[in-house]
Amino acid sequence: MSEKKEKLRIVGMHCATCVNTVTKSIEKVKGINGVSVNLATGYAEVQGDFKLNEVVESVRKAGYDVETQEIKLALNANPEESSRILNSVTVEGVISSHFNPATGVLNLRINPQAVSSKDLVEKLSEYGVTLLNNDKAEVSAIKKDMNSMVYSLIVASLFTALVLFYQYTGNYIYAFVFSIPVIIYSGRRYFKGAFRALRNRTADMDTLVALSAGTAWIYSVIDLANRGEVFFDAASLLVTFVLVGKTLDSYLRYRISYVHVPHFTARLSTGEIVDADQVNVGDIVIVKSGEVIPVDGVVYDGTGEVDESILTGESVPNKKNKGDPATADSYLVNGYLEIYVTRRGGNTYIAQLVQAVNDAGTSSVGLKRTVDRVTAYFTPVIIVIAALTFFVWHMTVPVSEALLFSIAVLASACPCALGLATPLAVLVQVRRLSNKGIIVRRGDALEKARHVKTVIFDKTGTITSGQLRAIPATVVDGSAIAMAAALEGLSSHPVARAISSLSGIKMNVSDFTEFIGEGVMGSVEGHNLLVGKREFIQKNCDKIIDGDIIVCVDGRPMASFFIEDEVRDGVKELIDDLKLNHEVLIATGDSSSFADDLGRNLGVKVLKGLSAQEKAELVKSMENSMFIGDGVNDALAIKQAYVGVSLSSGSDISKQAGDIIVNSPAAIKLLIDGSYKLESRIRENLIWAFGYNAVLVPIAAGILYPAIYLPPQFAALAMSLNSVAVTLWSFFRP
């Protein structure tokens, strides 16, 4: 890479301090030579030899955002071309790029100030690229490609039958004529691909197919003129058989690797039944017993039991009453619900989940990059083996026979299966975990989970239920509790709710002010009241008394509370299990004594009273840390972690931080197991893919001849079924 200059639009800057923070965050990135951030325009100009994604990450970690745009492109490319495609989009303005070889979809995140989707479409034009605007376009692009394969296969099959008939009845001219559509029409995708590879100075599966079919066909055409031996049958069968395998492979991958957003119909309050996409936010949708809930919303009326396994992985139905949230794709086991629509269509939780799962399949994991490097050498090596095969056989058999052996070698080698081995394993694991309520948004995060050394949990709402209880500790004046309850009634903070539930006496409250993370202030029945954490009271009150939350009336502490919370089910077992191989910590903003008790009960070190920033610093200071917390409040720490996990609240997935989203802390065990499983599946797939080639190529070269002879067409069939085998093995292995 070389020195470059790039302009970025920074979101969320208010003041000179922000400019300074953003500048510092960019300067920290490796390779930066100059940064200039302009508060008025909101732009940052960055100069140096840097990685754009590191700049964006760093700005985000500092608490700001960079304007980016996400684009999706559908490409006609072979799985083993992944790294070449990714290299060709490593250009200015591209922040991240992920290619899913299983679906041929390239996901790009770009800096719209530096590059446009049009530039990228042009750059990739040799792959017959289509810009996808939405998921429907993505599905239709994949379908279109598959249809074209099916047509090619039908044409190839019909004409190959004719070629075989005329070849075996000695009518070589007709055999030649009918082989033309097979080679030129049905085989065009391989010749085009081979040409593209050649232009890029590389070689791939297309090169091998084009070379083998092309050599057989051209040799036959020359021999036809010289009245020698012809192989129009072998050339045509080769193309047909490769197409059989590849069409089957595409079909399987399309059917099973691409998760589709479920389609629903909704019954409006008027009784009219419409497509769920047509419903508007604010409409009331009626769901009867046994029906699937078609939208996200809130129960407006009625009651019922809902199977929310799609959200929680737990199939025991939950009871729903007025005001409870309802999620699309969950199922009303019994009852009757009227639902007020809050999200529909592509915005529903399930639609976002499906998108996240599909996108995760495109992320590159470490092993894949190694495999991609190996694959780059694979095809040239096969070409050399084919050439050697020809020369060795040429010493003992006629040219035509030696040629058939070398064509068989070219046709038998399958780099595709190598290209598919890793992404398919990721795809399968990501999908299996999603069935258990774990949403993996980045495949590499799943791969990294098994390298985690320190597991850090947030406390409130993560390992505890977040249903707080306030227990009076010191009471100097009983009326202070009632006053505190009245004042806290105006706040929605969980601690405030716990305190306000202690008394229902109506009081005159005025001048209410809330200091986030510290406490509240106001006037109650003419008294100046402060209710808050010890540190807050210490700064503003004469004295201090024992307790987590202290009530200060007219400058004097009059009452205090201890705050307690309930530990979630399964947490103790999980932590005991994790402690066997990991260091486990609890990091919490809470400074109460409850946090200490909790740590003692669970046998875990607790770091308390930490601000969001301090949590993030702690996470950063630990080697290979996993942080599990609330996806919104703990976003900073989650982003800083080696693996950031957020606890699902059933809200917008896109707004939650975290590479992985789980439905309960207990799922962490499944996640780490899934990570180990991923690793072993990748290895298995690779061993299979390499092994298949290692067996087939020598047989094709005639090493067992005459006991076993593999004609080129069957070598091609065996080759194309290798990808089918890897796909089936990945998906159906228990």
Place this chain on the structure above:
Amino acid sequence: MSKIDPVCGMEVDESTQHKTLYKGKVYYFCTANCKTEFDRDPEGYLKSGPRGMH
């Protein structure tokens, strides 16, 4: 009504969420960053006034 951020000296609206109570007086900040700075050394900022960019 607007107030002065004691850390960076910017004008801040009273409706901001970034505020704290120190010795009975409310101070307003433009961002969480400035509030964190203030919490680290309130006396220092109150004595020497806003330091602008830090």
